Structures are given as C-alpha cells and as structure tokens.
Amino acid sequence: MSDNQSINTTTSEPAIQFGEGSEAAPVSENRQRLNELAQQLASEVQRKRALVAKVDTMQRAKQAAQGDAAAARQQWGTKLRQSDGTLTRDIQKLRANERSALSLAEEYEAMEGEISAELPRLELELAEVADRCLSTANGVISEAASQAYEELLVNLGDSLAVAFALFSKAENAGVNWRQSANADELASKFFGRLGNAARQRLDDATVTEQVAERLAFPAMDMSEVDMQLAGSVAARIRRRAELNAEARRD
Template identity: 75%
Template structure:
C-alpha cells in the first residue's frame, strides 16, 4: 500500500489568482472547507497506516512464534526418539518452549484481531471524508470557473465584441441585406472558430499551469481510500450498520 502524501496548503496559498500580478481574491468558505477536509483526510490516512503497520507487526510476531514452536517440536521429537521415549530434561525444556511459543502466537493473533477490528470504522471515515472532499472541490472548481468567466468578460469583452462586429461586417460586405447572414448565424460561425482555436490551446503548459494555480487544489494521493466505498452511499450505509452491530470484518 503506497504511502499517502498530503501537502498542507495555507489560507494565503489557497487564494484564487485572477491573473499574473493580480491581487489574490478572498478565500471562499468552500475553499477553506476543502483545505480542512484535506487535512482531516491526511490525519485519517496516517491513522490507517499506523493501524495497518501494527497489524503487520502482530502478523510477523505471530509467524515468528509459530516458527519457534515448530522448531522446538522438531527438536524435542528428535531427542525423545534418541532417548527411547524417556522424558529427559532437554525434552521437557523443549516442550515447554513449544508451549510458550504457541501461547505467544495465540496472544499475537488476539492482538491482531483487536487492532484489525478498528479498520472498518476508519475505512468508513476515510470514504465519507473523501466524498465530502470531492463535493467541496467541485464547488471550488465552479467558483473558479465563474470568476474566470467574469474576468474574461471584464478584460476581453470589448475586444471580442469589436472582433465580432468587424467579422460580421466583413462577412456581409457586398451582400444584399436580404441575403445577408443574421447575427445568430454570424455568431455561430465566429464563436465556433474561436472555440476551435481555444480547444487547440487547452493542453498548452501555460494554460494548464494557470488552471492549476487558480484551482489551488491540495495535491493528494487517494490510493489508500476505498474509492468503491466513496462512490457507493449504499455500501457505506451497509458498512455503518455492520459496525453498529459489531459484525464488520
């Protein structure tokens, strides 16, 4: 399981950049909430890693104890045969070692079960936090899109209107007014060409960098989150019910 890494982003870093050299806009409630959820997710992920590490430790300790028990059994079994069935001191000592190792293995198994019992609740917590995070991030994206659109109109609205007006005059130049294209037809052609030109630039580094800067989403690795659980409220409800009845595995 890969380690989840989360970059804590400060409030000032989350401020929306409306353009190079522009002042940062106030941080919205949605953006603040998104950052809080990212930090909560990071904390829950760390707790999950700690639990999983403890389970792994118990498993290794149990396997080591079982190995010790198996080795002790082989040794006393061989010595018992060498002694023609007599319970020598060495045989009795090795048998005691076997019992002790088996007892340890049982205790490690019990500890592993106790620790693992906490994982379903943590999985549910992670899934619900991730669901809230994704929903909040969608709101932040909508805010950024709206602000970017308003900025476009403020900065380039007049230029677009002038360009469209000149395009319209050029298209209808020398055409009888009854045969001239309507404003709607001209707009469809003009903005269709404009849209095509914009689409060609979507993957430009300058564009993708500005998109990432304006969204300012905390970089997160969700590999430790059960995404099927995130996407299924029904599964979360079922798991919640299992936890409440103590039947979650």
C-alpha cells in the same frame, strides 16, 4: 480517479494571487473548508497506515512464534527418538518452549483480529472525508471558473464584441440580405472557431500552470481511500448499518 491517485498541489494561502498586478482574492468559505478537509484526510490516511502497519507487525510476530513452535517440536521429537522415549530435561524444556510459542502465536492472532476489526469503520470515515474533499473541490472549481469568466468579460468583453461584429460584417459582406446569416448562425460559427482555438491550447504548459495556480488545491492523498465507497452514498449507508449491527451484537 484511481485508488492510488492523489491530488498534489500547493496549499492555499489566506489570499491567492491570480497574476501580476491583480488584487489578492480572499479565500472563500469553500477554500477554507477544503484546506480543513485536506488536513483531516491526511490525518485519517496516517491513522489507516499506522493501523495496517500494526496488523502487519502482529502477522509477522505470529508467524515467527509459529516458526519457533515448529522448530521446538522438531527438536524435542528428534531427541525423544534418540533417548528411546525417555523424557529428558532437555525434551521437557523444548516441549515447554513449544507450548509457550504456540500460546504467544495465539495471542498475536487475537491482537491482529482486534486491530483488524477497527479497519472497516476507519475506511468508512476515510471514504466520507474523501467524498467531502472532492465535493468541496468541485465547489472551488466552480468558483474559479465563474471568476475567470467574469474577468474575461471585464478584460476582453469589448475586444470579443468588436471581433464578432467585424466577423459578422465580413461573413455577410456582398451577400444578398435574403441569403445573409442571422445572428445565431454567425455566433455559432464565430464562437465555434474561438472554442476550437481555445481547445488547441488546453494542454499548453502556461495554461496548465495558470489553472493550477487559480485552483490552488491543498494536497489530497487518496491512495488509501476506497474510491468505490467514497463515490457511493448507498454503499456507505450499508457499511454503516453493518458496522452498527455488529456493534450491537458485540
């Protein structure tokens, strides 16, 4: 998954319908947990965006103050030359403006540093939540796959068995028993054809839509997540150790 990828699907309801006439399936613990984690992820993403916006505001304010200082410096320098070195009231006022702007720029820079210092820990927390989201989503996928397989056996088990039995008879019809295919060979051939037929329909719109309906994922925005950090437990352990060491030094 790329850094800018997000999973946008419908949010699970207390019970999920899997088609007309089917009973409502109760939401599993995994689905409930995924919904909670998706909300937590959204909250962490908003926190990071707000923090980054504050840093950007401080940077722009600092640059504006530095620009004001440079303009004041140029103005009083020009006036000083025009007055043959005499410190007029206007020159002194411009010099005071320059010092004030520089002091303000320093303060904005300090504030920018303070806010930026919060980002590494927030990025770690965001990566941890994203990792839990993805792990829980995998659990939901496994549950949906198991349920779909059980439904297939219930609804089509007999039909598949009949089709396989007829296929086996057709394959061995008129063949000497010594040359006839055994059950494993017949199963490999029959289900191989069945698998090829299923794979050809994987990209069908109806199949894609039904898969999305069964998974019923909540929206999971990963655009602000460091996916390398989220995908590596070791990297997160190192990051946390570094942050804790910095906190002890402070």
